Amino acid sequence: xxxxxxxxxGDFDQAxxxxxxxxxxxxxxxxxxxxxxxxxxxxVTTARHRAIDRIRRxxxxxxxxxxxxxxxxxxxxxxxxxxxDERLELIFxxxxxxxxxxxxxxxxxRALGGLETAEIARAFLVSEETMKRRLTRAxxxxxxxxxxxxxxxxxxxxxxxxxxxxxIYLIYNEGYSGRVDLAAEAIRLGRVLAxxxxxxxxxxxxxxxxxxxxxxxRARFSGEDLVLLGDQDRSLWDHSQIAAGRAVLDRAVALGGxxxxxxxxxxxxxxxxxxxxxxxxxxxxxxxxxxxxxAVVELNHAVAVAQAGDPAAALRAVNCLDLDGYLYFHSTRxxxxxxxxxxxxxxxAYRRALQLATSTPERRFLTWxxxxx
Amino acid sequence: MxxxxxxxxxxxxxxxLPEAEREAVRADFSALVDDARxxxxxxxxxxxxxxxxxxxxxxxxxxxxxxxxxKEVLGxxxxxxxxxxxxxxxxxxxxxxxxxxxxxxxxxVVAP
Numbered sequence: 001x002x003x004x005x006x007x008x009x010g011d012f013d014q015a016x017x018x019x020x021x022x023x024x025x026x027x028x029x030x031x032x033x034x035x036x037x038x039x040x041x042x043x044v045t046t047a048r049h050r051a052i053d054r055i056r057r058x059x060x061x062x063x064x065x066x067x068x069x070x071x072x073x074x075x076x077x078x079x080x081x082x083x084x085d086e087r088l089e090l091i092f093x094x095x096x097x098x099x100x101x102x103x104x105x106x107x108x109x110r111a112l113g114g115l116e117t118a119e120i121a122r123a124f125l126v127s128e129e130t131m132k133r134r135l136t137r138a139x140x141x142x143x144x145x146x147x148x149x150x151x152x153x154x155x156x157x158x159x160x161x162x163x164x165x166x167x168i169y170l171i172y173n174e175g176y177s178g179r180v181d182l183a184a185e186a187i188r189l190g191r192v193l194a195x196x197x198x199x200x201x202x203x204x205x206x207x208x209x210x211x212x213x214x215x216x217x218r219a220r221f222s223g224e225d226l227v228l229l230g231d232q233d234r235s236l237w238d239h240s241q242i243a244a245g246r247a248v249l250d251r252a253v254a255l256g257g258x259x260x261x262x263x264x265x266x267x268x269x270x271x272x273x274x275x276x277x278x279x280x281x282x283x284x285x286x287x288x289x290x291x292x293x294x295a296v297v298e299l300n301h302a303v304a305v306a307q308a309g310d311p312a313a314a315l316r317a318v319n320c321l322d323l324d325g326y327l328y329f330h331s332t333r334x335x336x337x338x339x340x341x342x343x344x345x346x347x348x349a350y351r352r353a354l355q356l357a358t359s360t361p362e363r364r365f366l367t368w369x370x371x372x373x
Numbered sequence: 374m375x376x377x378x379x380x381x382x383x384x385x386x387x388x389x390l391p392e393a394e395r396e397a398v399r400a401d402f403s404a405l406v407d408d409a410r411x412x413x414x415x416x417x418x419x420x421x422x423x424x425x426x427x428x429x430x431x432x433x434x435x436x437x438x439x440x441x442x443x444k445e446v447l448g449x450x451x452x453x454x455x456x457x458x459x460x461x462x463x464x465x466x467x468x469x470x471x472x473x474x475x476x477x478x479x480x481x482v483v484a485p
Contacts, residue, residue: 098458145481146374148457156459 003090012139022047088196089149095164096147103138201257209265211245225361263288278308311339327356375482376461381445382475398469412452420446
């Protein structure tokens, strides 16, 4: 509904006000006159009328009234697909790369997730005042710079869709580390996007990835200690959500998806199998590394190669990586060296990892590993 | 609405290019200037021709050189008429400096 109004009015604040007014009128009338046949359409049309009335009243905006189309939509022929398209347009507006990333995230949660400013502020551990300023800055920039309410043209779409996916995944990862609300919100947004863009494999890939990860959230921590995948209590996994995530992944693959999110979802899915197919996981990481050129992905690839039975090849691959400041580079080297029986070198690697560890659970884990050697 | 596209480049970048590329840069520029969306354009003389002026206590004070001392300097600007920011970005991305490490800053122009 908000999407439709923002599109119509070209202004977030006016849209929010108009929506609130429409809800207030509904609360007054519906109990008396009954709920109209198309409540959503009724609310949007009422809000549009209210907004136009308000604009008419505001003399300073008098000349702008000519720019607004006359409200002719009647409730009965209110087109639901219109609302659908408008939501998609709003997603692309909120995630426009010309906006600062924190503004994109906040705006997406506010306008599409329907979260209150105070809730968003709490989730990102900033004051409500700061979050309000962040939202205002983003809204002002949209208006002043003419960021369009539109789904980008086909030749711009791949890049711009990447930006949308990145914002949703960022919201998910904020929630991954314990604030479950945001993770669930990201999944909801991912589902909206996948519904609105049913032919985009990466939209389905991201949704599948988030669902499968989310299904394991209860097994991920024991107290405050992080539990590694291999040690997780699988009875704590949400198996129906894993199955649902896999169905979404199947759809992405059927659409010919080979992008980074589809591959990551495939890896997540493989890792929830009873017996993990490590050669296949290694192959997926190889493809992902090819796509992203990321050394961290190369590191994960090496781990999968080791799990598939070849720690020596894994160590050779790891030694080529330039990740000296990265904790998991050293802990992975330590683990591989330990498996190869090179205990002295393994100890040195674990000690280096311990120097880089910042959280208590990580230090505890590494100390325990060192003591075992 | 109108947008100013301000072109920042390293001085002399065009001279350092091979002749064929320089020719392409010139062609791209004239195509931009001929574009119906282009309202006005100006290429500036090098930054060492710059003079900064301010007035203090009724006296006009001058200093030599550009206002900001950065590696990239303002080399020119184009004023365009575009439907929205996306269209302005598309035009900006066609300005040759963007391919050679330069930057184009897009700013909407205050409506009169």
